[in-house]
Amino acid sequence: MDFEVASDIGMAECMYKRANSKIIVSSYVNGGKPSNERLVNLIACMQSTGADVIKLVIDVDYITDLAPVFQMLAHCQVPFIAIAVGSTGLISQLLGPKFGGFLVYGSLEGKSVPGLPTLVSLKHVYKLEYLNT
Known part of the structure; x- marks a missing residue:
């Protein structure tokens, strides 16, 4: 299982030209539960x-496969967003902040993205602002 991260030249150019914007580096891990060593190296x-x-x-089969990812949230030196896709996606979104995740995002009403909760449901159904962290 290899992974690729943005090239030094490409990142240097983005960092130089970014002015007042923020840079997010994203990685999609599929193909089963990654080892802790692989997660540490990737992060x-x-x-x-x-x-x-x-x-x-991350694409995982079982919600328990997210435990190592949530453990990494506490050790990351920059804000870290960690979510799962598929049937475990929603619960990873809801639990992310409890384990130190940077943010939760959702879709607008009428523009639903499969597996992504709407902003209204995050606020009124799941009441994330009351999550005991």
Whole structure:
């Protein structure tokens, strides 16, 4: 299982030209539950790009496979967004802030994205602002 992170030249150019914007480096991990070593290496690689925020999207079969990802949230040196896709996607969105995740995002009403909760449901149904962190 190899992974690729933005090239040094490409990132240097983005960092130079970004003015007042923030850079998010994102990686999608699929193909089963990654090892802790692979996750640590991937996150270190993503942090080394100098990005302001890193985002990890992971394709797992079971919600318990997210435990190592949530453990990484506490050790990350930059804001970290970690979510799962598929049937575990919603619960990873809802639990992310409890484990130190940077943010939760949703879709607008009428523009639903499969597996992504709407902003209205995040606020009124799941009441994330009351999540005990």
